[in-house]
Amino acid sequence: IYLKIFLLLRRRGKLAALSIAAMVILVGVPLWWKTTQTYRAWLPVAQINELAKLQLQLSADVEVVFARGTATPEQQKKVPVTQTQDEDHAVDEDTTLRYRHETRYRTATVMEEDALKQPTAAEADLSLHRLSESPCGSLVIYVIPESSSLLPENVNVYIGQRRTALLRIGAQMKVGKTLKQLLAHLEPRVKQILQVMSFSHNDITAALSDRVRFSPDNKESIADSMRAFKSSPGYEITFSLLNPDPKSHRLHWDIEGAVQTYIQPLLTKLSPVANFSLDSQILYYAMLGVNPRYDSSRSAYILNADSLAHVINPVEARLGSNAASSNPVLNFLLYVPDAHHSPLYIHDHKKREVQTNAFHSPRWGGIMVYNVNGFYQTGTNFPVDVNINMAKVMGVFLAQLRLLLGVQSTAPPSSFQVAPCGSSGLADWELDRLMWSRSVENVATATTTITSLAQLLDQIGNIVINDNIAQQVSSAVTSLQLAVAELEVGNLGFALQYSKEAILASEKAFFDPSLLHLLYFPDDQKFAIYIPLFLPMCVPILLSLLKIVSEVRQRRREKQAKKD
């Protein structure tokens, strides 16, 4: 009987140990896991990984219109024709680019013929624009006869203020008889026009610089790519008048009127690209950081190109950051040198006087020196009242503004004539070029932001991912996909819009303060807190489990021995 009870008790003990172990493993561990888990909302990881491999296709519609006398009747019979040209570039292993130009050839309508009969190219351009407005990103090229008087002798191509260009067809014998020959003759010239008026590979790769590391060929192109501001949904433009010597100069500038006349038209035109806000201020006793050298031969003060780098930092302390927004600030400073250091001229690297007496700093703004010596007359009493010639100042600032905003000015081939930009200071095709590169840049920036955010969240498991972040991420991903799709179809306006939304959402998610909460709460500290409970609880369970296992093994061995 003792033995029986003994065995029963032993079995009961074993069962108890096993059931406790089972309870701990089945209930305790999941409960602990569940209660100490950080909340991580679902992220569209698969789609983000897809975006990491970016395949961008840029499509532009091009219409080539034959005016009367440029195509033979046989050729005219075969049009309209549509040709598609694809150009593939692999930028790096993750990014590929494809440029697609859909060229449609047709003959001119009667109204277009009338428009082309205008005496000058500029008037023809205007009346063609009135006939039909081509959508954002598309181009129309009118092929005009060799004998046309619209263009001067040595000019073959006229690029208008809008999205049209006039192309003089070559001599008849070169053109050939069949349509194929005609098109083959036109193709390189159309391509040249597209290089100027539509996106070029250089622009697009420069816009991708956020995503792809380049080793640019020369210093020039680095400087070019770093000059313009990064794409941003908004910019603050600040004009500052620096008057270091209010005792000698009483300066008056009509900034309000000047901004209305010169700057506002450009900004209105650029409004699809970004929002701009304008303000101005006058700073007194604001000095430049360097002492200009006195040149006795010219009785003037000289600021060398080498020392310009030191000019801005001391001034910048006075400019004040914009308290009311976090958009990048473009600073334009008008510096009126004090009476004792005047006149002041800027010299370039070759020791020549810079004609505009101005310079700009990449991604920061521009500075112009405005000498007021003309107002000093013998026997004038200080302070002198000075009215600043705003047309002169704004001309320089406007040119700098165009450069800093990234309006590219590629030098066209010599046989091209580019129409002077109108009152807005920006041609439609220039805006299109800017929009192309801005869309691509936004897409590149947003994809890098989103992928690096996904990587970060993947690497650090402690970070809580709230629902609003997940929502921002998914909306960024959706906007990105839409932007890429719109670029593919050639809807430039929508593509830019979606890419802006994508960048806003991705930045919002990336810089959300809630992502920082648990970043620095390491695992070892967490386990230090658990050890006092877990160690005493787990040791007996483990020991008894070991004991049971060893007993089972021993019994099996005994059984084996018995069998043998």
Place this chain on the structure above:
Amino acid sequence: MWIGFSLLMPDCFSLSFLKDLHWCGVCMSVAPPHPHTNTDSFQEELVVRPLHSGDIYASFQFRTVWEADFSRGNKVSHYQLFPKSLGQVISKFSVRELHISFTQGYWRTMQWGQPFLPSPPGAELWVWFQDSVTDVDGTWKELTNVLSGIFCASLNFIDSTNTVQPSAAFKPLGVGNVTDHRFLRYATLPREIVCTENLTPWKKLLPCGSKAGLAVLLKSEKLFHSSFHSQAVHIRPICQDQRCKSTSLELRQTLNAVFDLHTSGQAKREWSLFKMFSRTLTEACPLASSSKIYIDITDNSQGEQFELSPASSLLSQAVVLGDRRTFSVYDLTDQATFGSTRSLNLLIRDMLRPLLHAERYVAGYGLQTGEIHTVMYNHHPYRSFPVLLLDSVPWYLRLYIHTLTVTSKGKENKPSYIHYQPSKDRLRPHLLEMLVQLPPNSATEVTVEFERALLKWTEYTPDPNHGFYVGSSVISSLVPSTVATNTSITQEQPLFSSFFPCKEELSYFVRVYTEPLLVNLPTPDFSMPYNVICLTCTVVAVGYGSLYNLLTRSFQIEEPSPGLAKRIANVIRRMRGVPPL
């Protein structure tokens, strides 16, 4: 960040572009831009008043008036004398009035009299928003963050737990008829420490910076070596002219300092600008329309107390805080002021006792309950006058409002108006406003009991044993004046006497701040959570271990072990193949 630079070369493109631009200007016959009507003006002023305690009080005021109308939602973005950073804040957040002060030290009213512009120790911010603001709390939060960036101060610690909406004590100081206190926010940070990093951005707001004019004297090394230092920015709309058809924006920057020259090692009772500020003045700010120094010589009309050199023939009388004072005036815009010497030496003693004065302390013992005592003194010999007391107490001091008693001269003094808003834990503080009549020549005591709350361990400050600050009480009052005041605001008035608008002739407006309180809260041992975890875990582990043992161990009766002889016998028997015993 500065990367590099490149010259703007007039390449052929930009040249043609510029030409084109000129063409636009000529041919398009652009309407001539409307002439500049906005004119800003700037005034600066320094008042020096010797105090009877032997200290010397210097008060700077800089006033920038900007004739721009914000009230109709105009977007104004061109700045001349007015600082751009503040202008942007005002237009972005639709601020109607903004008052911000940073103070180091406590103004001793009993020894020093009334300051021209009172301020509590630490930082104080109160803002009236335009009535077009819909989300006042959100705007307030953003505004405090932006201001903390502008002034390099910890104003971003202002949140709902220390913000109140006083119903009566803080009325708009500028023109306008919005008095709905939903658009008012008031907060103090009694703990804020004021130093050089707050002075530099403050000086940057001045048109001349610290390069010319009176601001040259503001050298932080000397200013912060003083018994009291207070700097403030007040922005409010004011009338442009007598008829008040349009308003302009006034920015007043004030800086008050009390120098104790006895402790700074100069036993001689002799003061000079150079000794106080270690600078002298050489010119007025060329942008200022007026730049003046006033020396209070009321007690020195015959020159018996001190001597001013160089002497000024200009005398001015002004009624300040109910007292007619005489000032010696130095006009810095006049070149004759800067004769051969450029420093002022002076000596003085004695002055009036302030009519209204208040102090505050915490009574009680232990860490559970306590009592706040606020004592307000009326030193007027025969007139009684009402005062508005505003108290904002953090939620972790739970006020027992039923214990609120107001006693004057041993008798109960019933307040004629009480506005009490109870606190909500971790959301908002207590707000107590009372209108109390102070009998003549008396001390009125307001007491209220409180209980100290236990905070969560993450809510304690890094140095919890230092105690928790409770902001100053604010006592605002119209004190009967012995001198008739001129109520019409004219330009000729010195700046220091024209800040608070006067409505009655026979009284003047005074605001008195009490000391901030430092209250100890029960503070836990912060290593305790880990100790508690360890202890609890040990207890659980011991209980669990014994239970586990009971459940899994099998118990059996142990048979007594056989003796040595029996064991040996058994071994032998086993060897022989015989069953053991």
